[in-house]
Amino acid sequence: MRVTVSRSAHFNAAHRLYRKDWAEEQNNAVFGKCNNPNFHGHNYELIVSVTGAIDPDTGYVIDIKILKDIITDEVEVPFDHKNLNLDVPEFADLNPTAENIAVVIWNRIRRRIAEDKSLEITLYETPRNFVTYKGES
Numbered sequence: 001m002r003v004t005v006s007r008s009a010h011f012n013a014a015h016r017l018y019r020k021d022w023a024e025e026q027n028n029a030v031f032g033k034c035n036n037p038n039f040h041g042h043n044y045e046l047i048v049s050v051t052g053a054i055d056p057d058t059g060y061v062i063d064i065k066i067l068k069d070i071i072t073d074e075v076e077v078p079f080d081h082k083n084l085n086l087d088v089p090e091f092a093d094l095n096p097t098a099e100n101i102a103v104v105i106w107n108r109i110r111r112r113i114a115e116d117k118s119l120e121i122t123l124y125e126t127p128r129n130f131v132t133y134k135g136e137s
Helices: 024-035 064-079 098-110
Strands: 002-015 040-053 118-124 130-133
Touching: 002 064, 040 064, 040 098, 064 098, 098 118, 098 130
Parallel strands: none
Antiparallel strands: 002 040, 040 118, 118 130
């Protein structure tokens, strides 16, 4: 029997959507207001879900305190109240779209979750705009 355990978290961060190799006109055409050279921010909401077998000794799929600590270390500390373009190394050459942010978060958390468990990240950029990533290419 496989069960999914989820934990929510949030962080506030600024970013700018643009490509360094594109002219300003093309960046404005594609990214619009999100290409603001002075950046803009979001109050991101995150749901981290781990699916696996229930451990017969503990009754847990994953200890929720451990999952909380992983999210704190891998997401909240490095992302909260940061400029993603400037302060988070993964975005030095990667456009910090919601899609790319979700993949970066998944990669950061995945390395700390047992291989026999699956991981899913749902990232809300706004209450109506969100992305989900399950580690599929």
